[in-house]
Amino acid sequence: MHIAEGFLPPLHAAAWGVASAPFVVHGARALTREVKANPESTLLLGASGAFTFVLSALKIPSVTGSCSHPTGTGLGAILFRPPVMAVLGTVTLLFQALLLAHGGLTTLGANVFSMAVAGPWAGYGVYRLLKKSDVPLMVSVFFGAFFADLVTYCVTSVQLALAFPDPAGGVAGALAKFGGIFALTQLPLAVSEGLLTVLVMRLLMQSSKADLIRLGVAKLTASREATAR
Amino acid sequence: MSRNAKINTLLLLLVAALAVLPLALGLGEGKEEPFAGADGQAEAAITEMRPDYEPWFSPLYEPPSAEVESALFALQAALGAGVLAYYFGVRRGRRQGARAAAAAAPDAES
Incomplete structure (x- = not known):
């Protein structure tokens, strides 16, 4: 998704x-507020930032015969809400732009x-919707991460289609072309990202249940994960 | 292995299978550059559609070779993995410490 x-x-x-700046500024405020209110959140x-760092560095082969990478933004969006992820995602993108020419x-x-605005918000939206219905937490987490990943690449396709309309097919034609390059390749990777996010969330359930309860992700009672140990 | 560990291992195996299957099935065959990056393909598509387009800015720093670039990518992944491992290590240590304290406390009272 790196243009x-x-x-x-x-x-x-x-x-x-101009479109991104307010989200990042708002996110930076949300981040400092969170750290001030709950210093124990810092770790x-x-x-969450580290998860994005790892996942966006991994280029993984996909069914289209090309390689792409997950984004890792779903986890942080679910845990700390999307504004915080706007900052953490921007840090990752800056690192890659400055050091990797990526x-x-x-x-x-x-x-x-x-990657840091549309993806996290889409993933968070899906996660919240599913959480309201009566599905297991990990199912909501999976689809939240899945859509955070996939929507990121769909937005990239739209951005490129708007900037480079196809001489014959216009914006729609270009969208089909860039979508074929990005969105299709991303499908299996989005599944991978969903599975990895579920894995990390399961580990957090074991190690940091109290934090998850405070952040409103886990409930005090309904947790098979905790009792199964 | 506990049920929890089994599920976690299964998740990891699924992710590995998803990454390896395209390679094992040879899905990159017939391509000019099998398993090239999607980002690069998008660039190629742009230059194909708009041969007259000139990128108007170039990166301030570019890794001098593919090796240096892959080293920096590995560094990025290692930094992230290191912080994650630190987090789970600290958590585990705290839980063990709390458990040990709880086990020791009744003795201290009696």
Whole structure:
């Protein structure tokens, strides 16, 4: 989902930057508020950022015969709500833009919008919807992470289609092309990300149940995970 | 192995299978560059559709070779994995400490 440096026309690059900035600023406030109110959250916040660091560094083969990487933003969005993830995702994208020439500074706004804003919000929305209905927690977590991952790549496809409409098929034609490159490749990776997020959430259930209860993810009573040990 | 550990192992195996299957089934065959990055393919698609498009900015720093780049990617993953491992290590230590304290407390009273 990394749009390479210089690969968005200046106007598009600026527009996505303007669109992302308020989310990141709001996220930074939410992050400092969380750390001040609950200093014990710092460690788990670090772990959520670390999860994104690991997952977005792993390029995994996919059914389309190309490689792509998960985003790891679903976990943090579920634990700390999406605004916090806007910051953690931006840090990851900055690291990659500055050190790895992966993504870029001019395309940072667009990449932040897809990976650190749209993805986390979509995943969080799905997670909340499922949590309200009567499905097991881990099912909500799986689909939350799945959609955070997939929506990120769909947004990237839209961003590129808007900037580079197909000479013949227009924006829709370009969307089909970029969607074929990104979204299709991403499907199995989104499943992988869902499974890995469930795995980490299960480990957190064992190790940090109190934190999960405070964050509203786990309930005091209904936990087969805790009793099964 | 406890039921919990079995489920966790199964999750990891599923993820590994999802990554290995495309390779094992040879899904990259017939491609110019099997298993190239999707990001790079998008770049190629842009230059194909709009041959006149010139990237108007270039990265401030670019890893000088594929080796250095993969090293930096490995560094990114290692940093993340290190912090995650630290987190779970601290948690485990705290739980063990709490358990030991709870076990020792009744003795101290009597």
